[in-house]
Amino acid sequence: MAQRGIINRRMIDTLRDAPPEIVSEALALSVTPDMVPQTDVELIACLASWEWRIFSGQLYKIMTKDPEADEDDETAVLVVPFIPNRAQRKFLDRLHTRNVILKARQLGFTTLIAILWLDHALFNADQRCAIIAHSLEDAGVILRDKVKFAFNNLPTYLIGEEGQNELPLFWLSKDSETEIVFGHNNSAVRVATSARSGTYHRLHVSEMGKIGAKFPLKAKEIVTGSLPTVPKTGITVIESTAEGRSGEFYRIATRAEKNTQIAEATGRRLAAKSWNFHFFPWWEEAAYVEDPANVDLTPADEEYFLDLESQIGRKITPEQRAWYVMTREDEQGGDAEKMWQEYPTTPEEAWKASTEGTWFAKQLAAARKQGRIVPSLPKLTTVATHTFWDIGHGDGTAIWLGQEVGAQFRFVGFIEEWEEDYEFYCRRLDEEADKHGYRWGYHHLPHDAIQKRQQMNSRVGREGRRVNSAEEMLQALRPDWRFHIVPRVDRVINGINAVREEFASYWFDATECAAGLVHLERYSKKRNTVQGGFTDEPLHDEHSEAADALRQKAQGYRPLASIPRNHEPHGRRSRPHRRAISGMAV
Template sequence: MDGPAAFSRAIDRFSNRCWRLNNLYVVTDKNGRRSAFRMNSAQEALLDGMHNQNIILKARQRGFTTFIQLFMLDACVFNSDIRAGTIAHTLADAQVIFRDKIRFPYDNLPEGIKAIVPPVNDNTSELLLANNSGIRVGTSLRSGTLQYLHISEYGKICAKYPEKAREVRSGALNTVEKNQLVFIESTAEGQDGHFFELCQQARSKRNAGAPLSAMDFKFHFSPWWEDDAYVLEPGAVEIPASFAEYFARLRAIGIDLRPEQKAWYVKKAEQQQGDMKREFPSTPDEAFEAAIEGAYYAEQLARMELDRRLTRVPIDPALPVLTNWDLGFNDANAIWFIQVAGLEVRFIDYYENSGYGLEHYAGELKKRRDENGYTFGEHYLPHDVVNSELSNGKSRYDTLVGLGISPIITVPRVHSINDGINAARRLFPKVLIDPVRCEKGLKCLRNYRKEWDEERAAFRDKPLHNWASNGADAFRNFAQGFVEPSMVAPRHAYSRRSARGGSWESA
């Protein structure tokens, strides 16, 4: 009697995907040891809450890549005619994923299973089985039709390889039919790109309680504090006041950390510095507000946040409001509004727009004077304001003066943009930024980063010119012109020319 019952139990087990995942596969763990795979809490949560299309924002080392590869491998081993694929952000990562998370678990399956579905090919990017199921890994998957698609570190792909991200959108995502399975997982890489957009759309639907169609992405978030491994004996770790305040803010939103978690976070943050919240986020918003890789001001903004200098800043009617501009012919024009109180430099407001003439921006200043009581002081503009002509033959300098914007201080060009960036870094310890009125400008500072060289797989020593450049350049212009004017030795037409008179400020 035991024979048929045992056979029936075996059939039940092998018919259960969860049992198979937890009992059949061998992986290499974080310590480099061969071990039987067992799902952790993050992997179980994904399995239980899985949708057709899944977008996963995560902390480091939560095991999603391993789990998704095993999930797809299992589908191929136990089903015929399945096609699965994984996109990694570099070829080296693709090869590692295939070797360690697909081929190694397959090679260590029980011999009886491998005998039924042996491999019919042998290469470093695709495993094709005798049941006509297969799983392949690459940096772009455009051809064929897939039932399972995994895109690893999509945030990095969007940030560093925009053309590749476009290929993923137009190619790989179109290889999967609407009722099949898609997994997109990544740490955050700033508030820009397709990964950010997908996360925001999916979060909005989740927060609204809206039903999901087969073509809607479901949002999954896996923070560091859900991982039981991220703990440290607290006795030898002193919690600085800035971290104590941070933990208190987390507790206020329902994240109550244990002493051993706080100790781990403090020591890990010492190591990660400005990358901590990107690599080990506590909340989704924090992940996207954190620095992106290659960001120029990552350390400074992280320090400001810990010091509570990204905070609501009151407007002092007794202080003049300085403005600092970045002017573009085809780009957006950006204006910071600043008050200086002793050693404090308060960025109280920000405005940016495009497609308008200078009259529009002069009108914005007048509107703020009338509605918010701004009393304007100097207006800092970049060097080319004095020698760039508009269609009427006037320079933008003369046009602005004619519109009542005065006194104008022109900031000479620096010999090296890196000198200006370093001046901005030196300004940050004195700065407070209002995150509400300056939301767009703060986003520019977070996303201002080095240009990525795809051929060398390294950052170039120059800024990426994108939407974030406008606000960041205006911030740098102020650091050069107001805080450290001696660093930009005036040269001929770029002398610190100022204009007085004709100002609507005194009218």
């Protein structure tokens, strides 16, 4: 920074209330990141420059692990000037109002954004900056070790010295474990697990993929409650490693990638509220190298790197290959899928999942090879359209729509949602019927649909919540629909095997059933934590509902030989009076 003799009380006064002529002179100066200010005017000019503040390394400091220290020594920390690395500079060059980052690990994006938010709050009045993490503990660490650390290590001419009587240029009016508020301009930086109220001019969602994998409802709340708090001119950054082909991060990132590719191909600018996709693979990081003499590569490894080179159009050095294999074996325990997620080569690989331990991998692969998963299937009005349900009690609800056409059973639609009542699903099916002219066959419900439960959102006078079964509630909502209760199987695996046995007759509309197919791909077995490998029991997770709904087809499909003459497509008949019953399907 400036020479010690220049950093004095006079300069602080100048910075706080600089005369107009000095400000004019400062703003007229040309400032570059490598400039070292030697005068009051130069210092004001530098502090007025965002590029100088972020890129010079002369203002902010961060903590980093000592590269020369032992790997197990957690106390080996260096305090170094913050200078954006290659990946961070690339991101800043393409910074947009809405940003999604899919990345390899340890590229420093959380640190970068913490510095950006701190800088914005320090130099702009009445701003609100927020950082969301998957736990309050992790959020607090980000505030303490990245935001507060950088603030507390600013030059003393900005934050004053210990024992100083007068207020410094920058000072805190509030300092807690979750928020700091600046007294000099009323701007603030806070951390949380969600941010619903108020306006946030800068919002960062850290590791959104992990939030979605562990807390899908929290991820949904972030999308519906936190993201809308950022105004059109504000900046949002969602960053994460991948966590499979499902969840809010997957949906936002894949849409953003497609839209960004279209914009780049056509030369169009992204709209302010459109997401800009950023991808940072492991092979772009210069530090990810290792001595090839320390690592043995298998023929499968060599084949992988040859395929990688053909995809990215560049060579992967022996040092990079050695680093990748060593990291996979030592850090990820030889798990290729973890490497795809934590250190992706391409965006497609980041979402890729191993088929080990999944129930329907072979069946889906055969369906694709045989052309039974197609972009679109015809929606016939001359045959019955049946539905197959899994009704969640505390989980989601999934519904497959299918038509029997000769020896084929065609799945032409898939519906899923969480925390919605039965009326919601009836309306969705009405919409599908109106759109495609469907004539309903049987609506196949799981065996527990006849069990009576207290239903949410179903208060009746003073008696409290109504006690009904799902079948009763649905029949009351749609008296003219045919419902069929599928018998229970002794073990779930018997139902799964029934699906696998008849899967060769299944056809899928890949567009209408996209989400359902992802769930079938990821539907997996429980891991055996004692002996390793997998058990013969299914894992209950966000993919279960779609698979359980599909089981109803194999376990108890009830065909309809003919459609009664009076059963017209929805919208062409008079609707019977509905009883005012809802029922939350949770």
